[in-house]
Amino acid sequence: MNSKVTNSCKLSIVVPVYNVGKYIHGALESIQKQSFTDYEVIIVDDKGNDDSMEKATAFTKDSRFKIISNSKNLGLAESRNVGNEYANGEYIFYMDADDLIPPQFLKSIMGELENKDYDIVVFNRSDFIDGEILKFKNDSSLVESKVETDRNNLLLKLLSGVVETTAWSYIFSARLLKENDLKFSKGRLYEDTDFTPMLFNVIENGCILKLSPYGYCYRIEREGSIMQKSSLQKTFKMCDDRYFVLQRKYKTLKTALGTNNEKLDIWYFNEMCGLILAYQSILKKHNDLVKDMGKSLDEAYTTARKFLSFKRCIKYYLVRIVLRRCTLLR
Known part of the structure; x- marks a missing residue:
């Protein structure tokens, strides 16, 4: 049964889950191994038909991991909206259930957000091929460079492709959702391309980080992914x-x-x-x-x-x- 949690924390990590049984344990484990610990993980069950949720449920032994179940398959965009409704963190991060984050990833980003009171931190990605084993060291994902930005600057960088449109490429203040009633477009593909400009449009300040040697670890060429199917037909x-x-x-x-x-x-x-x-x-x-x-x-x-x-x-x-x-x- 779904119920809104009341415990506050610094960061809410929203992870929609649909037929990612091969990858979900690795994704959630990479969160659990973070050196930054003041977070909650909102796992949104989007009613797949594999063993994803069985593997995800094992993580609820850790009280920071919570499961919210959709009544039916809603898709990625609406599942993120559902996750937002249950988020209690001061900041929000959308993570895909087949990707990974290095051990120092959240500490590096949250340090910038908390020290500078930014609305948003945008970061780089590191692609890895499905099947490749990433061996993280304790110093993985440290800040190599940083560029401060404002709204217009960030929008222009989005326009030129310097920053990603993907929703997993930033962590931002949760108040921006509430104050501006921001939601992902229901039932649409390319939901990130729609949501990200609307979010960037309401920020006042932020920064762009280059994390080294790894940023957000994005799995490419995954069998069964929406984007892979889209490229074929x-x-x-x-x-x-x-x-x-x-x-x-x-x-x-x-x-x-x-x-x-x-x-x-x-x-x-x-x-x-x-x-x-x-x-x-x-x-x-x-x-x-x-x-x-x-x-x-x-x-x-x-x-x-x-x-x-x-x-x-x-x-x-x-x-x-x-x-x-x-x-x-x-």
């Missing part, structure tokens, strides 16, 4: 969700950075072109979406035109031809 939902998230991201960034922003306008134009070209085979079957995306492309081109090179202007007309063909082939 494009669907209408993927196209529609990417378009939805792109529009929301652009609106958020435009509100924060203002109109007539060269970097933002060129970025949005390039994103619209890339999205249409990537999903042209899907668009042939969905005329309404073709019309909507064509309108957005025209608006992106009109806004960015004064900043675009001749080559990019030609690209606009080529993408317009692609959309036209999508309509004619129906």
